[in-house]
Amino acid sequence: MSDADSGSRPRLKLGGHLAPGLAAVALFGVLALVFLRASFGEAAGFEQGASITAAIGYAMFDIDAGAVPGESMLVAFEIIDLVLVAALAGAVMLARTGAGASVVTALTDGGRDSESATIADSVRELRDTLRGGEE
Amino acid sequence: MAGIFDFAPAIVLLPFLSFLIAVGTALSGRDLLPKGGAIPGIAATGGSLVLSVAMAAAVAGGEVYDETIYAWAAGAVPGSEGLELTFGVLIDPLSAMMLVIVTLIALLVHVFSLGYMNDDGQTGLPRYYAGLGLFTASMLGFVVADNLLMAFMFFELVGLCSYLLIGFHFREPGPPSAAKKAFLVTRFGDYFFLVGVVAVFATFGTAQFVGTESAPGFPVLAEQALHGEFTANTFLGLGPQAWFTVVGLLVLGGVIGKSAQFPLHTWLPDAMEGPTPVSALIHAATMVAAGVYLVARMYGFYAVSPTALGVIALVGGFTALFAGTMGVVKRELKQVLAYSTISQYGYMMLALGAGGYVAATFHLLTHAFFKALLFLGAGSVILAMHHNENMWDMGGLKDKMPVTYYSFLAGSLALAGIFPFAGFWSKDEILFETLVHGLGGSPLLLLGYAFGLLAVPVTAFYTFRMVYLTFHGEPRTEQAESPEPVRWNVKGPLAVLGVLATVAGAVNLAPVAVLTGAHVDFLHSWLDGGFSALTVHHYEEIDPYASAYLGGEVTTVLLGAAVSLGLALLGLGLAYRLYAVPEPVEHTDKLGSVKGLLYDNYYQDEYQVYLANRVVLPLARAADTFDQGVIDGAVNAVSSVSLFSGSRIRRIQTGVVSNYAALVTLGLTALLVVFGVLGGWLL
Amino acid sequence: MVPPQYYLVLAAAVFCIGVFGLLTRKNALLFLMSVELMLNAANINLVAFSYYWGNVTGQTFGLFTMALAAAEVAVGIGIILVLYRNFKDVDVTEAATMRW
Numbered sequence: 001m002s003d004a005d006s007g008s009r010p011r012l013k014l015g016g017h018l019a020p021g022l023a024a025v026a027l028f029g030v031l032a033l034v035f036l037r038a039s040f041g042e043a044a045g046f047e048q049g050a051s052i053t054a055a056i057g058y059a060m061f062d063i064d065a066g067a068v069p070g071e072s073m074l075v076a077f078e079i080i081d082l083v084l085v086a087a088l089a090g091a092v093m094l095a096r097t098g099a100g101a102s103v104v105t106a107l108t109d110g111g112r113d114s115e116s117a118t119i120a121d122s123v124r125e126l127r128d129t130l131r132g133g134e135e
Numbered sequence: 136m137a138g139i140f141d142f143a144p145a146i147v148l149l150p151f152l153s154f155l156i157a158v159g160t161a162l163s164g165r166d167l168l169p170k171g172g173a174i175p176g177i178a179a180t181g182g183s184l185v186l187s188v189a190m191a192a193a194v195a196g197g198e199v200y201d202e203t204i205y206a207w208a209a210g211a212v213p214g215s216e217g218l219e220l221t222f223g224v225l226i227d228p229l230s231a232m233m234l235v236i237v238t239l240i241a242l243l244v245h246v247f248s249l250g251y252m253n254d255d256g257q258t259g260l261p262r263y264y265a266g267l268g269l270f271t272a273s274m275l276g277f278v279v280a281d282n283l284l285m286a287f288m289f290f291e292l293v294g295l296c297s298y299l300l301i302g303f304h305f306r307e308p309g310p311p312s313a314a315k316k317a318f319l320v321t322r323f324g325d326y327f328f329l330v331g332v333v334a335v336f337a338t339f340g341t342a343q344f345v346g347t348e349s350a351p352g353f354p355v356l357a358e359q360a361l362h363g364e365f366t367a368n369t370f371l372g373l374g375p376q377a378w379f380t381v382v383g384l385l386v387l388g389g390v391i392g393k394s395a396q397f398p399l400h401t402w403l404p405d406a407m408e409g410p411t412p413v414s415a416l417i418h419a420a421t422m423v424a425a426g427v428y429l430v431a432r433m434y435g436f437y438a439v440s441p442t443a444l445g446v447i448a449l450v451g452g453f454t455a456l457f458a459g460t461m462g463v464v465k466r467e468l469k470q471v472l473a474y475s476t477i478s479q480y481g482y483m484m485l486a487l488g489a490g491g492y493v494a495a496t497f498h499l500l501t502h503a504f505f506k507a508l509l510f511l512g513a514g515s516v517i518l519a520m521h522h523n524e525n526m527w528d529m530g531g532l533k534d535k536m537p538v539t540y541y542s543f544l545a546g547s548l549a550l551a552g553i554f555p556f557a558g559f560w561s562k563d564e565i566l567f568e569t570l571v572h573g574l575g576g577s578p579l580l581l582l583g584y585a586f587g588l589l590a591v592p593v594t595a596f597y598t599f600r601m602v603y604l605t606f607h608g609e610p611r612t613e614q615a616e617s618p619e620p621v622r623w624n625v626k627g628p629l630a631v632l633g634v635l636a637t638v639a640g641a642v643n644l645a646p647v648a649v650l651t652g653a654h655v656d657f658l659h660s661w662l663d664g665g666f667s668a669l670t671v672h673h674y675e676e677i678d679p680y681a682s683a684y685l686g687g688e689v690t691t692v693l694l695g696a697a698v699s700l701g702l703a704l705l706g707l708g709l710a711y712r713l714y715a716v717p718e719p720v721e722h723t724d725k726l727g728s729v730k731g732l733l734y735d736n737y738y739q740d741e742y743q744v745y746l747a748n749r750v751v752l753p754l755a756r757a758a759d760t761f762d763q764g765v766i767d768g769a770v771n772a773v774s775s776v777s778l779f780s781g782s783r784i785r786r787i788q789t790g791v792v793s794n795y796a797a798l799v800t801l802g803l804t805a806l807l808v809v810f811g812v813l814g815g816w817l818l
Numbered sequence: 819m820v821p822p823q824y825y826l827v828l829a830a831a832v833f834c835i836g837v838f839g840l841l842t843r844k845n846a847l848l849f850l851m852s853v854e855l856m857l858n859a860a861n862i863n864l865v866a867f868s869y870y871w872g873n874v875t876g877q878t879f880g881l882f883t884m885a886l887a888a889a890e891v892a893v894g895i896g897i898i899l900v901l902y903r904n905f906k907d908v909d910v911t912e913a914a915t916m917r918w
Contacts, residue, residue: 023804024835027800028833028834030807033818035830038816038826046869055874060878070875073882083885083889084892088892789917790914791911
């Protein structure tokens with residue numbers, strides 16, 4: 001590996017490619033200006049000795065037993081469950097290499113299977129043909 | 136109220152149904168119907184005839200009918216009351232009479248077509264019968280129309296059908312060209328008609344012919360406006376009287392086009408390219424009659440405008456003479472008849488313009504019969520002659536085709552105005568009305584009378600020149616020696632019409648009524664019934680004419696009849712002398728240069744083509760240049776600007792997500808700054 | 819007591835570092851990390867204001883944000899896989915075919 005010669009230590013790479021980052025800096029400037037000029041009152045804080053972790057647990061399952069006030073999050077909890085499952089399914093679907101490949105092969109060989117690659121190539125070919133036909 | 140009038144729409148719908156059936160057959164491309172679709176047409180027109188007669192009987196019983204069937208558009212105009220565009224049915228004595236004429240002629244033409252088209256082995260018959268059905272349906276719709284807009288729409292349909300039928304033999308060079316000419320020339324007139332319809336709506340807010348007590352039709356409103364009882368919207372800074380004249384003349388444009396009056400008559404002789412039964416239908420009952428019928432229908436509107444009446448009378452009178460002179464020299468049988476049609480409709484217009492409403496309607500009635508007869512007779516001859524129409528190739532057909540000859544002779548005598556055939560009575564009444572109203576202080580009408588009177592011997596001359604050349608003398612060709620025999624379906628309609636052409640004059644024996652005092656002017660009483668605003672005596676009250684007589688009414692009647700009959704006999708006698716010989720020769724050569732002038736129709740076609748080429752074409756070119764250059768140029772400029780800017784601005788869409796993210800970031804920053812400054816919480 | 823401004827400025831700084839990463843890097847995997855930073859900037863705010871109001875809802879919501887981040891990464895990795903398969907690279911500037 002050529003990287004071995006330059007050492008494994010990361011280096012700061014400066015150059016023109018950092019120019020778009022100025023936009024981020026400008027955004028930070030504006031945000032900081034706004035925040036620092038805003039005035040807030042005294043924070044309410046939590047009760048001394050109250051268990052925040054327990055309160056979060058109670059709030060999440062809609063049990064009215066916590067020492068700190070909070071809203072019920074049971075529905076949000078269920079929805080996030082669904083979202084996670086959907087995301088997992090979506091990720092697997094995206095990771096699949098083609099119509100013929102099974103989920104298992106996609107997960108085990110990381111999409112490098114030769115047959116799957118052929119299918120991917122044919123899909124690309126088909127797409128190129130379609131694009132060429134439009135012109 | 137379930138009466139006979141509830142079936143009135145069926146009169147129109149039956150022929151339309153036969154049209155649909157024929158179109159379906161034509162589209163199927165198979166010979167589904169016996170006789171190529173003639174049977175549904177005959178059944179439909181027969182049914183319409185029965186219904187029409189029933190209507191006429193009900194009208195004779197004193198009933199009339201005016202109902203709006205369907206309002207297809209209604210809207211409020213800001214600043215005035217709403218307009219309603221409707222289809223309606225108006226059955227009064229005039230339309231009932233016309234219904235009977237149209238359905239009868241259409242039925243006979245359908246029957247005749249069996250002989251003329253089917254037996255002759257013509258192709259495309261479903262198309263032909265579809266055209267006939269639609270033609271009949273549109274004319275009937277026009278006749279029963281209860282408002283001007285509906286009348287206009289059916290008027291246009293009639294024009295379309297004439298186009299379709301004249302161009303029936305579309306593979307030959309002549310018919311398509313003639314069809315286009317008929318369509319364009321009549322459309323030129325209809326353009327004015329359309330403007331007139333809009334003007335009527337704008338002026339009166341209604342186009343109903345009759346209307347109701349609370350909302351009368353526009354003829355009544357015009358009358359009220361002149362008496363100051365109704366405020367009509369006039370335009371161009373004209374007073375009601377002048378404006379009504381303008382509107383009337385605009386509508387008259389359509390009439391002149393359809394009824395082939397000078398100067399828009401040029402399409403009609405060319406329309407002879409169509410099949411002969413179609414010519415009969417066009418000339419006798421439908422297309423050409425539509426114009427005159429329209430004037431009669433809205434006569435109350437014209438009657439309040441002396442100028443419009445004068446124009447109608449002069450155009451009619453001039454056309455009567457002008458067209459007659461052109462018919463004198465023609466060689467083809469149907470050409471002669473075509474010019475006689477123009478001439479006869481000129482008479483009707485003369486009568487309408489001269490205040491002879493009854494006389495015009497009477498002539499419309501008798502002319503429908505004898506002209507349909509003449510055309511069908513001509514069709515019979517043409518059939519026998521294997522479609523040779525040149526009269527100089529005929530001769531001597533009298534003995535071989537007796538039924539055709541005698542019926543044709545009856546029609547010719549009627550056309551020439553010989554006592555006691557139908558045409559004599561109606562033409563005499565027209566001339567009489569013109570004369571007495573002219574004497575009553577309208578010298579303009581005397582000019583029209585002179586035209587009409589001069590046309591009488593001309594008519595008689597060309598009619599009998601035609602008869603003698605066709606039927607008398609020796610056969611001049613082999614075809615004429617052995618003509619093709621015709622069957623019952625040709626002879627039947629001829630016989631019916633022959634009888635009618637002989638006796639139809641009896642419906643209005645006005646001179647006899649004057650002489651004997653007996654009430655034998657039935658048509659006069661007939662047209663005096665119905666809606667009070669549409670009666671003869673109402674028209675006589677409002678028209679601007681007074682009557683005067685030459686030494687008493689009886690003397691005038693006798694004198695007028697004697698003069699016109701004498702002149703007719705003069706023309707007939709001349710034709711007899713010149714052409715009723717075994718070997719007639721072309722006397723037209725003696726006319727010298729006049730012959731060429733007459734033969735080329737006074738170069739009417741030439742000057743109209745010249746106008747089209749030299750005036751209209753450059754104008755259209757200029758308009759096209761303006762359209763292409765200025766209008767399209769502006770539009771194209773706008774589009775090219777947006778195209779160009781679009782092709783530049785789309786470069787922002789690089790497809791690189793980093794750029795999009797940078798744009799979003801900058802946008803958010805800019806928004807924060809703007810809102811912060813505006814909201815006062817930044818700086 | 820630390821005033822809320824400090825938390826806000828910290829969150830803004832973390833967020834803008836994320837944005838900076840998005841704008842200057844081309845590697846899709848680094849994009850995912852940058853997005854993670856931005857999400858966590860939001861979390862900082864949630865926790866800070868939870869303390870400010872003395873209400874535990876903000877902290878609970880922070881947990882949900884983390885779960886959401888996990889889902890985002892799952893989908894993001896899937897997208898990166900597809901991206902790699904189609905362009906033989908994880909450089910986002912290569913995938914610029916969906917434009918005019």
